[in-house]
Structure formats: structure tokens, C-alpha cells
Amino acid sequence: MGKAVRLTYLALLVLALVAPMIGLYPVFVMKLLCFALFACAFNLLLGFTGLLSFGHAAFFGFAAYVTGWFVKAQGWTPELGVLAGVVAAGLLGLVFGLVAIRRQGIYFAMITLALSQMVFFLCLQAPFTGGEDGLQGVFRGKLFGLFPLVDDTVMYYIVLAVFLACFLGILRIVTSPFGQVLKMIRENEPRAISLGYQVDRYKLLAFVLSSSLAGLAGSMKTLVMKFATLSDVHWSMSGEVILMSLLGGVGTFFGPVLGAGIVIGLQDTLADKVGEWVTVIIGVIFVLCVLAFRKGIVGELLAWRERRRARKS
Amino acid sequence: MEIFGIPHQAFLGQLMLGLVNGAFYAMLSLGLAVIFGLLDIVNFAHGALYMVGAFAAWIMLDSWGVNYWWALLLAPLLVGVLGVIVERLFLKRLYGLDPLYGLLLTFGLSLILEGVFRRQYGVSGQSYAVPELLEGATNLGFMILPNYRAWVIFASIAICLVTWYVIERTRLGAYLRAGTENAKLVQAFGVNVPLMVSLTYGAGAALAGLAGVLAAPVIQVTPLMGSNLIIVVFAVVVIGGMGSILGSVITGLGLGVVEGFTRVFYPEASNIVVFVIMAIVLMLRPAGLFGKEA
Numbered sequence: 001m002g003k004a005v006r007l008t009y010l011a012l013l014v015l016a017l018v019a020p021m022i023g024l025y026p027v028f029v030m031k032l033l034c035f036a037l038f039a040c041a042f043n044l045l046l047g048f049t050g051l052l053s054f055g056h057a058a059f060f061g062f063a064a065y066v067t068g069w070f071v072k073a074q075g076w077t078p079e080l081g082v083l084a085g086v087v088a089a090g091l092l093g094l095v096f097g098l099v100a101i102r103r104q105g106i107y108f109a110m111i112t113l114a115l116s117q118m119v120f121f122l123c124l125q126a127p128f129t130g131g132e133d134g135l136q137g138v139f140r141g142k143l144f145g146l147f148p149l150v151d152d153t154v155m156y157y158i159v160l161a162v163f164l165a166c167f168l169g170i171l172r173i174v175t176s177p178f179g180q181v182l183k184m185i186r187e188n189e190p191r192a193i194s195l196g197y198q199v200d201r202y203k204l205l206a207f208v209l210s211s212s213l214a215g216l217a218g219s220m221k222t223l224v225m226k227f228a229t230l231s232d233v234h235w236s237m238s239g240e241v242i243l244m245s246l247l248g249g250v251g252t253f254f255g256p257v258l259g260a261g262i263v264i265g266l267q268d269t270l271a272d273k274v275g276e277w278v279t280v281i282i283g284v285i286f287v288l289c290v291l292a293f294r295k296g297i298v299g300e301l302l303a304w305r306e307r308r309r310a311r312k313s
Numbered sequence: 314m315e316i317f318g319i320p321h322q323a324f325l326g327q328l329m330l331g332l333v334n335g336a337f338y339a340m341l342s343l344g345l346a347v348i349f350g351l352l353d354i355v356n357f358a359h360g361a362l363y364m365v366g367a368f369a370a371w372i373m374l375d376s377w378g379v380n381y382w383w384a385l386l387l388a389p390l391l392v393g394v395l396g397v398i399v400e401r402l403f404l405k406r407l408y409g410l411d412p413l414y415g416l417l418l419t420f421g422l423s424l425i426l427e428g429v430f431r432r433q434y435g436v437s438g439q440s441y442a443v444p445e446l447l448e449g450a451t452n453l454g455f456m457i458l459p460n461y462r463a464w465v466i467f468a469s470i471a472i473c474l475v476t477w478y479v480i481e482r483t484r485l486g487a488y489l490r491a492g493t494e495n496a497k498l499v500q501a502f503g504v505n506v507p508l509m510v511s512l513t514y515g516a517g518a519a520l521a522g523l524a525g526v527l528a529a530p531v532i533q534v535t536p537l538m539g540s541n542l543i544i545v546v547f548a549v550v551v552i553g554g555m556g557s558i559l560g561s562v563i564t565g566l567g568l569g570v571v572e573g574f575t576r577v578f579y580p581e582a583s584n585i586v587v588f589v590i591m592a593i594v595l596m597l598r599p600a601g602l603f604g605k606e607a
Contacts, residue, residue, distance in 0.1 A: 052413050099592050102599040106355045106412050107551065111595065114548040118588035125581055235544060239420055246417065279428030286421030290414050291406055 061233025089215020335569015366525025396518025438533025554604020
């Protein structure tokens with residue numbers, strides 16, 4: 001890691017730690033962190049394994065519902081509710097993975113998309129989800145019976161801690177020998193197979209990890225926003241998380257975080273100014289990303305630095 | 314008379330509805346197959362183009378007094394031209410890259426199209442009257458068949474067959490298929506491949522637009538009509554296997570019927586039955602029913 005990069009990370013960390021004190025609206029930053037985690041989870045799969053899932057909203061949204069239901073209707077504590085959400089998303093990921101991993105590329109994308117639509121309809125019709133209304137008024141409760149999450153500041157630092165732990169966890173996964181195998185699969189799958197790696201098993205594990213983390217993001221989001229709705233599980237959410245990763249930089253560590261920040265920030269600031277045009281603007285950004293800068297913001301920056309270094313030497 | 318304990322009129326009615334839906338699935342997955350075959354692009358914008366076709370017909374009737382039959386010609390033409398423009402402006406730049414970029418680009422385009430129509434017309438549905446000639450219903454003795462539905466089924470099957478014939482049995486189709494195998498070689502024979510590619514995308518888009526016009530009198534015309542349908546069509550494509558044109562037609566019609574059946578016996582599952590079938594088919598035949606093993 002270069003000095004500049006380390007300093008940037010440090011500055012961001014300090015900014016995140018003091019955010020509630022300098023007047024940044026904590027609920028907004030928490031929402032942003034949840035989506036950033038979601039995007040990182042997605043990127044673990046696309047960026048480091050080369051699998052484009054178009055169904056990640058299923059894990060995010062389903063976990064959001066599961067957590068919401070256990071906390072609201074069953075009176076579970078928040079940590080158990082989140083755990084239930086993560087486990088549910090992981091199991092769902094296992095099922096999706098078993099079905100989808102046998103096909104590659106666009107087929108994989110289309111299959112995950114179709115499977116996630118199945119989850120959408122289940123959430124629409126199942127008795128515990130509140131149908132069109134979703135689950136409203138999920139009470140945050142007390143974490144481990146000690147920390148009152150009703151307080152936005154307490155909630156904020158817990159969300160931040162979870163996010164940082166997951167971010168570092170993903171960093172660790174990707175740099176581990178397991179992560180190296182995933183990268184090899186992304187770069188040259190036949191070669192990985194010929195070297196004797198059980199590629200499908202690696203892919204499945206990556207898929208389950210990614211879906212569990214996406215579920216964690218969804219569960220946290222329910223606690224932060226106090227609701228879970230159909231839009232969490234709708235396929236347009238899968239599209240949004242793809243956009244976040246693509247915009248920030250697929251296969252970079254910080255890209256998805258930046259992408260989530262931009263997309264959520266745009267939606268929040270534009271919604272009351274331009275109303276319905278938000279979808280169009282998001283669509284235009286999407287098209288521009290694919291046409292003009294496929295590496296994403298962080299990816300282009302890294303490439304630019306690389307070029308400059310090459311010129312110097 | 315009852316069939317499986319269901320009044321036969323209701324039973325056949327649902328089956329008919331299923332067949333109508335199946336006709337749309339077939340037309341849309343056919344268009345996807347044609348575009349995928351030549352351009353190697355999964356056209357996510359297909360649902361949006363279908364929606365634009367339906368809206369074009371509705372606007373033509375509502376604002377300009379253009380009747381259904383002219384709309385049936387003009388709206389697909391319009392959507393086809395839109396398709397050519399899209400191909401020339403955007404998709405052209407993506408050839409040779411990972412096909413996933415095509416999927417993502419067309420996804421962005423569908424967001425734009427849908428957003429524009431939502432901004433303009435809201436999410437509530439616009440109704441389109443059934444053309445005079447096809448109003449009413451025919452009593453077949455065992456069931457009452459609405460004329461318009463019969464027309465939709467007939468028209469879409471005819472269109473599917475014509476498309477299949479053009480691609481599999483004509484010289485133009487031979488060029489198309491050769492172009493997918495080796496564009497450079499076909500170019501060397503003096504065929505303008507880039508033009509052919511543009512026109513193919515246009516034709517696929519026009520097919521989606523045509524399905525939209527056909528659908529306008531059956532369903533409510535809304536900006537969201539395409540995005541709800543496209544995912545089912547993707548599942549149809551996965552079940553059928555992307556390679557085969559006839560396969561997409563048969564699978565589309567068949568799944569429509571299966572969905573109709575499900576609506577009779579277990580309505581709650583009718584929305585997901587296609588996806589369940591997809592999962593089962595993938596377990597048994599990963600390449601799809603009509604697809605070739607890669």
C-alpha cells in the first residue's frame with residue numbers, strides 16, 4: 001500500500017469517526033455504510049471471482065425482512081435478529097449458488113436474476129412480510145442488553161464498527177491463499193481446473209460468503225432505517241449495487257464504497273429536486289460508466305498512477 | 314362440465330390467457346435470441362422496447378388518431394429505428410468485450426427509457442380499446458373465445474414462424490448465421506456486416522415493439538409493463554437454451570400454458586412457477602432444454 005493511499009484511508013477513518021460530531025446526519029451516513037457494505041459484498045464476487053450476480057437484492061432484502069420479523073414480531077434482541085438475517089441470506093446463497101454456478105457469464109447473471117425474482121414474489125405473498133406495506137416500525141432494542149440502539153450515535157458507532165470489520169475481513173479474504181485461487185478462477189478458469197482446483201467449490205464458497213455479507217448489510221439496514229420493504233428485495237436494487245461497484249471500480253477495495261456513497265448521495269440530494277428524473281440520471285451514469293470508464297473512478301485513478309509511474313521509470 | 318373439478322369455462326379461459334402470455338414470451342424471447350445470436354448481447358432493454366412499442370401505439374391512437382392497424386405497422390418501425398440508433402450510438406462500441414458489458418449497458422438504457430416514460434405518464438395504466446374488427450367473442454361450443462385474444466395468439470405464432478423461416482431458410486438468414494460464426498470472412502465476401510448487425514438489432518427491437526402493440530389492448534399500458542415481463546422472459550430463455558430460435562418459441566408458449574394451469578390450481582404460485590421450472594431444468598440440463606452443451 002502506498003503512502004498516499006494509507007493517508008487517504010486514515011483521513012477517511014478519522015472523518016467517519018467524527019462524522020456525528022461535525023453535523024453529518026448519522027442516519028444518512030449509516031444508510032450509506034450499509035449500502036457500502038452491500039456493494040463490497042457484491043464486489044467480492046464480481047471483482048475478485050469474476051461472477052456477475054444480478055440477484056444480490058434477494059440476499060440483502062430477504063435478510064432485511066428476516067431481521068425485521070424476528071425483532072419486531074418475535075421480540076428477539078437486535079444481535080440475534082441480525083444473526084438470523086445473515087444465516088438466512090447465507091442459506092439462500094447456498095441454494096442460489098448450487099443452481100447457478102454450473103453456468104457462466106451472462107447465463108449466470110440471468111439465472112441469479114430469475115431466482116431473485118422468485119424471492120421477490122415470496123416476499124410479496126408470504127404472510128410475515130406485510131405485503132405491499134413491508135415491515136414498518138422495527139424497534140432497534142438494546143444490543144447485548146447493554147447498548148441502547150435507539151440513540152443514533154450509539155447505533156452509528158456500531159454500524160461503523162461492523163462495516164470496518166467486514167471491510168478488513170474482505171481485504172483479508174482476498175489477500176489470503178483462498179483469495180488468490182478466486183483471482184485465478186477469474187483470470188483463467190480452465191487453467192485452475194487443470195491445476196486440480198475444485199473450481200465449483202471455490203466459487204460456491206465465494207458466493208455464500210458474498211451473500212451472507214450482503215445479508216448482513218440488509219439486516220443492519222433494517223435496524224438503521226427501522227423498516228424492510230419490497231424495494232429492498234426488488235431486482236432494481238440488484239441493478240443499483242452493480243452500478244455502485246461499477247462506478248467506484250470493480251475489483252478495487254475502496255471503489256464500491258465510493259460508488260455507494262455517490263449513488264446514495266445522488267439519490268438523497270436529487271430526490272426532492274428532480275423527482276422522477278433520478279432514475280434517468282442513474283441510467284445515464286450507468287451507460288457512461290460502461291461506455292467510457294469501465295474501470296470505475298478508483299480503477300481509473302489506479303491505472304493513471306500506474307501509467308505515471310511507468311513513464312517515470 | 315368440469316375439468317379436474319374446475320368449471321370448464323374458467324379452466325379453458327385461464328388456459329387461453331396462459332397461451333396469450335405465452336405468445337408474448339415467445340415473441341420477446343425470440344427477439345432476444347436473434348440479437349444474442351448475432352451481437353452476443355443480452356438485450357436487457359428488450360422489456361423497455363416492448364413498453365415503448367405499446368406506448369407508441371397508445372400515443373398514436375390517443376393524440377393523432379392513428380388506428381390499431383396502422384399502429385401495428387408504424388410502432389414497430391419506430392422502435393426498430395430506435396434500436397438501430399441505439400446500436401450505432403452505444404452497442405457498437407462494446408463488440409469484442411465481455412458480453413456482460415452489453416447486459417449492463419442495455420440495463421442502463423432500460424432505466425433511462427422507463428424513467429422518461431414514468432416522468433411523462435406516471436405509473437397508472439392507460440387503456441387501449443380493442444380494434445373494432447376484433448371486438449366481441451366467438452362461441453366455439455365448448456368455450457367463448459374473445460376474438461382479440463385469438464388474434465394475438467395467431468399473429469404472434471405467425472410472426473415467430475416467419476422469423477424462424479427468414480433466419481433458417483433464406484439467403485439473408487444464412488448471411489446472418491455466417492456473420493455470427495466469422496464476421497471477417499463474411500465481410501470479405503462483400504457483405505456489409507456492420508449494417509447487417511445494426512439492422513438485426515433493429516429487427517429484434519421491432520419484434521419487441523410489435524409485441525408491445527399486440528399487448529396494448531390486452532393489458533394496461535404502463536411504464537413498468539416491460540420490466541415486470543423481462544425477467545420472466547429471461548427465465549424462459551434460460552429454460553429454452555439461448556441457441557435455438559424454435560426452442561425459444563416452443564418454450565415461451567409452453568411456459569405460458571403452464572403458468573395458466575398453475576393459476577387455476579394454485580394461484581399463489583403462478584408468479585413463481587416459471588422460476589421453479591427454471592431451477593429444476595438447470596439441475597437436470599444446465600444448457601437448457603433446446604440448448605447445445607457448451
